[in-house]
Amino acid sequence: MRQVTLLSFFSLGLATLACGQGRMGRGTSPDALEHPPLPHSDLERRVLSTLSDMVKAGDLYANVPASDGRFLRQLAEASNAKVILEIGTSTGISGLWFALALDKTGGKLTTFEIDPRRAASARSNFKKAGVDRLITIVEGDAHKNIAQWKEPIDIVFIDADKDGYVDYLNKLLPLVKPGGLLLAHNMDMVPDYIRAVTTNPALDTTFYTSGGGMAVTLKKR
Numbered sequence: 001m002r003q004v005t006l007l008s009f010f011s012l013g014l015a016t017l018a019c020g021q022g023r024m025g026r027g028t029s030p031d032a033l034e035h036p037p038l039p040h041s042d043l044e045r046r047v048l049s050t051l052s053d054m055v056k057a058g059d060l061y062a063n064v065p066a067s068d069g070r071f072l073r074q075l076a077e078a079s080n081a082k083v084i085l086e087i088g089t090s091t092g093i094s095g096l097w098f099a100l101a102l103d104k105t106g107g108k109l110t111t112f113e114i115d116p117r118r119a120a121s122a123r124s125n126f127k128k129a130g131v132d133r134l135i136t137i138v139e140g141d142a143h144k145n146i147a148q149w150k151e152p153i154d155i156v157f158i159d160a161d162k163d164g165y166v167d168y169l170n171k172l173l174p175l176v177k178p179g180g181l182l183l184a185h186n187m188d189m190v191p192d193y194i195r196a197v198t199t200n201p202a203l204d205t206t207f208y209t210s211g212g213g214m215a216v217t218l219k220k221r
């Protein structure tokens, strides 16, 4: 039963992958690309089952689809990220995907959320998934709270108020390590952010257009 639920949840998220089929080679069927993540550890099983339960319970608010969450985890784990900042926790879906990477890299996520009810829900989901030790939630307005942050950052993930993206970029870019990443979800809704990251020669940006879309920006070394 749980298997079925997980499958249906992940095929929902992966359905977005099929939208990119026009860019695929001719011989590749989109169906062949639909595959649920397979847990490789007890922790991963617990995180995936928490994600599935959240979908069943409707404990959701504007969260990343599974395809984007998997991409976040891959970027974080492959780059061995240890310090990740997320703007916009919501109920914790993207945080859970990051946690899968952080459990392996030995790093931590600090995530900012203005809505106390969503922050409480995320806190309980992180605990249920067994990853609360990896995540700190900072409640309140991130525009104010990130000003306290002083530590070098490996990855910034921006997924909150769209008219705030450039302010987040301006405040956090100086703290991103050379070789670090800035990830901005739903970038098609923020043309001023796209302009800012594509006109700065210290940055290199590509656009992932599956799912909700994401600007992936490298801060050059």
Ligand SMILES: C[S@@+](CC[C@H](N)C(=O)[O-])C[C@H]1O[C@@H](n2cnc3c(N)ncnc32)[C@H](O)[C@@H]1O
Residues within 6 Å of the ligand: 061, 062, 063, 064, 087, 088, 089, 090, 091, 092, 093, 094, 095, 112, 113, 114, 115, 118, 140, 141, 142, 143, 159, 160, 161, 164
């Ligand atoms: C798109 S949702 C985040 C989804 C989350 N990243 C996920 O995938 O699970 C955006 C969240 O940003 C929060 N938010 C909006 N403005 C904010 C601000 N100024 N400071 C902190 N959080 C903010 C909203 O309350 C909302 O929960």
